[in-house]
Amino acid sequence: MESEKVLSLTDLTMNYGPKRVLNGVDLDVFKGQIIGYIGPNGAGKSTTVKIMLGLIDGFEGKVEIFGCDISEGNPDYKRRIGYVPENAEAYDTLTALEYLQFTGELYGMDNSDAKEKALRLLNEFDLEDVAHKRLSSFSKGMKQKTLIISSLLHDPDLLFLDEPLSGLDANSIMIIQELLAQLAAQGKTIFYSSHIMDLVEKISNRIVLLVEGKVVADGSFTELQALSEKGTLSDIFNQLTGFTENKTIAERVVSIVGEGSHDADL
Amino acid sequence: MMQTFKSLQFLRLFKGLFEKFGIDYDALQKILSIKLTMDQRRVPTIFNDSKKKEGNHFFKSLWIYALYGLILIPFLLLGTNYVFQMSLVFGLIIFIIMTSMISDFSTVLLDVRDKNILNTKPINGRTINAAKIVHVMIYMTVITGAFVTVPLIVGLVRHGIVFSIVFFIDLVFTLLFVVVLTALIYLFVLRFFDGERLKDIINYVQIMLSVGIIVGYQILIRSFNVVDFDIVYSFSWWHVFIPPLWYGATFELAMHPIFTGPFISLALLGFIIPVIAIFLYARLMPSFERNLEKLLSDSGKKRKSNWLANLWAALTCRSKEERLFFRFAMTMMKKEREFKLKTYPGIGIALVFPFIFIYTELSERSLADISTGRTFLFIYFCNLLIPVTVHMLKFSGSYKGSWLLKAAPIKNRSAAYSGTLKAFLVKLYLPVFLLLSVVFTWIYTLNVIPELIAVLLGGILQTLVTYKIINNETYPFSNSFEFAQETDGFKMFLLSIVTLVFVITHLISTFINYGAYIYIAVLLIFIFVGWRIVFPTTTGAANNKLI
Incomplete structure (x- = not known):
């Protein structure tokens, strides 16, 4: 598939004080791809995303999004x-509709357009009854749906989703899954990070595995399977991150939990 | 739904000016109107009860500033020695604006929580930062307005229209000066430090600023020589560093008019410095945003176990649960940055105030003379820190975590605050008090020790009384700081008066033979009985108190 390059990271390095979080990440993402960005806790996934969004400065290397170098400081690419x-x-103190209208306007939408579109999308996500309720009264899933709407409202070409499915019920997950596939088919690019391996396996057409600030595997699920003798993405993940101790750790934890619990005098 | 705010309509007048500084005015307006909308929605309870009061509680607490403003009136009526009177007036105004700025609005400037929401949008950092400072400026304008409206009218009646015009213009520049200066100081600090250390340094800067303002005010008064009841101003070079004098000088120029070199240069400083500060700030804004990120990074290091806390817990607490809350509160007070931000400046002032008064006495009498009198009662100024700090124990930046306290199987709920108050006394009150006591013992000889013990016991009793009046809840650290400044200002005022009651009782006791010892005995009984009534050890009584 030969298509337009949407984002490009070249030798991206980031230090927090003496600690190196990203250790030379190289990555080219093309139009229409759904990237599953995975890795153990603390591997640098969120840092990468935050750098691309312009939330963190002080990185080394080159970050190009839609062909423009973001270190030049022009925020227009974020549109x-x-x-x-x-x-x-x-x-949280805003109502769902107010919040959506506000974000829409920040992305340069017209006030009434943002409102109208937000209401229609809220309706599709079964949130029409709570459109005028405050986010603080929302359940985790409702809030997550609102945030997903806010990310789509201005019809972006590139989506960054950080654990987008947390708190959603099974039906909503299916909607989002289908939604992402259709958006990608339409030529949108989706950059998706998650710890739920089953989903990443199903949704993504390209999987990037980050370990200790470096890309250790990059390819489609089938390509990744070739690297490993085991079956599921979860197994591949374990293997590539060099983690095999799950059973012995669990055994140790169970035994520690059981210690001394009966003579505690509370 | 969203509404249009008058303050924003007014702001529109300066649209061109903002755009000159590279600020996206439309985005600025949107952000501000959202922030003001949110400010209106704060509800002072975490439980969603139906009769919750809407509206910006900030505006309801304004009248206390109006009340404070009445202090200015005597200075306005005094006479026509403008440089003296108006310097004092502006000294007080700067004091009020600066303290409120530091304790209540620093958090707005240093806030990075909405970074993920705003900085991901196509708006430049300059605009986001401008929104912050304008947001603060709106509130500071309202506070200043409440503080000076009545004095301004009094000035108009007493000194005429020119006077009030000068007064008004000076106010605008004072406000700009204070807000931008504070921001610049943070900017400077942010440049050189990061992580935990930065948070500490910011605390110290705040404490130093608060104390500095008070000491500065004393210096201001001293820059006038009182000769035969005629107050004569004579210029010294260091006066250029005292902002209130800048504005005092403008009145001399406008009203008398005395066009001498010192007055002209002082007055010019009053207008030039704020303008320079704004340009400097506009230039440095981007680096401010960048450095704010440092507040989030945490170079964590292992802390040593605190044997001292454990020792105090063992000494002062009656039950295991109380000791648990004692240690919990000790840690919270030490680590909770917002708590420190709001209370440590007050503690710094408590530490300095008694000395300022003794120092004032010194200008009239000798130290030996003072040491035989009753001026040791000045130490009661340190008890003024009790109401504010005890009030703050209700709040926490991570108040949402307090579900844990409600979910845990705690047998005796009254142990929670009992332990917390004890931790407050040990961790914050006692160090201040002991430090003062050492110096007081040196000044007033060993004879003062029984009196000091009485003051300490008075402090403990006042802590209990204060808790009963303002907190009276089950668990500490369980409300959002958003509501910290909304509590009835009048109540806080009354609680400061409680200190006065202790001072008077103590004063009376000094006229009685063995009065101090009798007073100590009475206080001990009150503390012993009072503590048991307020914090019963039986579970049943405590259960009823929950919610």
């Missing part, structure tokens, strides 16, 4: 990006 943050951060 074509949608983002779902990992911890469902939002202005």
Whole structure:
């Protein structure tokens, strides 16, 4: 598939004080790809995404998005990006509709367009009854849906999704899964990071595995399977991150939990 | 739904100016209107009860500033020695604006929580930062307005229209000066430090600023020589570093008019410095944003176990649960940055105030003379830190974590605050008090020790009374700081008066033979009985108190 390059990382390196978080990441992403960006906790996934969104400065290497170097400081490239943050951060005291309207306007949409589109999308996600309720009263799943809407409202060409499915029920997950596939077919690019391997395996057409700030595997699921003798992505993940101790750790934990619990005098 | 804010309509007048600084005005307006909308929605309870009060609680607490503003009136009526009177007036104004800026609005400037929401959008960092400072500026304008409206009218009546115009212009520049100066100081600090250390340094800077303002005010008064009840101003070179004098000088120029070199240069400083500060800030804004990120990074290091905390816990607490909360509160007070931000400046002031008064006495009497009198009662100024700090124990930046306290099988709920108050006394009150006591013992000889013990016991009793009046909840650290400044200002005012009650009782006791010892005995009984009534050890009584 020969298509347009959407983002390109060249030798991306990032240090937090003496600690090296990204250790020379090279990555080219093309139009219409769904990238599953995976790796153990602390591998540098969120840092990569935050650098691309312009949330973190002080990196070394080159970051190009839609062909422009983001270190030049022009924020206009962000207009074509949608983002779902990992911890469902939002202005909780606003109502869902107000929040969506606000984000839409920040992306340069017209006030009434943003409102109309937001209402229609809320309707599709079964949130029409709570459109005028505050986000602080939302359940985790409802809030997550609102944030997904806010990332799509301005029709972005590139989506960054950080654990986008946390808190969603099985039906909503199926909608999102289908949604991502259709968006990608339409030529949108999706950059997706998650710890749920089954989903990454199903959704992504390209999987990038980051370990200790470096890309250790990059390819489609079938290509990754060739690297490993085991079956599921979860197994491949274990193998490539060199983790085999799950059973012995669990045994140790169970035994520690059981210790001294009966003579505690509370 | 969203509404249009008057303050933003007013702001529109300066659209061109903002754009000159490279700020996207439309985005600025959107962000501000969202922030103001959110400010209106703060509800002072985490439980969603139906009769919750809407509206910006900030505006309801304004009248306390109006009340404070009345202090200015005597200075306005005094006479026509403008440089003296108006310097004092502006000294007080700067004091009020600066303290409120540091303790209540620093968090807005240093806030990085909405970074993920705003910085991912196509807006430049300059605009986001401008939104922050304008947001603060709106509130500071309102506070200043509440503080000076009545004095401004009094000035108009007493000194005429020219006076009030000068007053008004000076106010605008004072406000700009204070807000931008504070921002610049943070900017400077952010440049050189990071992580945990930065947070500590910011605390120290805040404490130093608060204390500095108070000491500065004393210096200001001293820059006038009182000769035969006629107050004469004579210029010294160091006066250029005292901002209130800049504005005092403008009145001399406008009203008398005395066009002498010193007055002209002082007055010019009053206008030039704020403008320079704004340009400097506009230039440095991008680096401010970048450095703010440092607040999030944490170069964590292993802390040594705190045997001292354990020792105090063992000495002061009655049950295992109380000791648990004692240690919990010790850690919270030490680590919670917002708590420190709001309370440590007050503690710094408590530490300095008694000395300022003794120092004032010194200008009239000798030290030996002072040491035989009752001026040791000045130490009660340190008890003024009790109401504010005890009030702050209700709040935490991570108040949402308090579900844990409700979910855990705690037998005796009253142990929670009992342990917390004890931790406050040990960790914050006692160090300040002991430090003061050492110096006081040196000044007033060993004879003062019984009196000091009485002051300490008074402090403990006041802590209990304060808790009963303002907190009276089950668990500490379980409310959002957003509501910290919304509590009835009048209540806090009254609680400061409680200190006065202790001072008067103590004063009376000094006229009685063995009065100090009798007073100590009475206080001990009150503390012993009072503590048991407020914090019963039986589970049943405590259960009823929950919610």
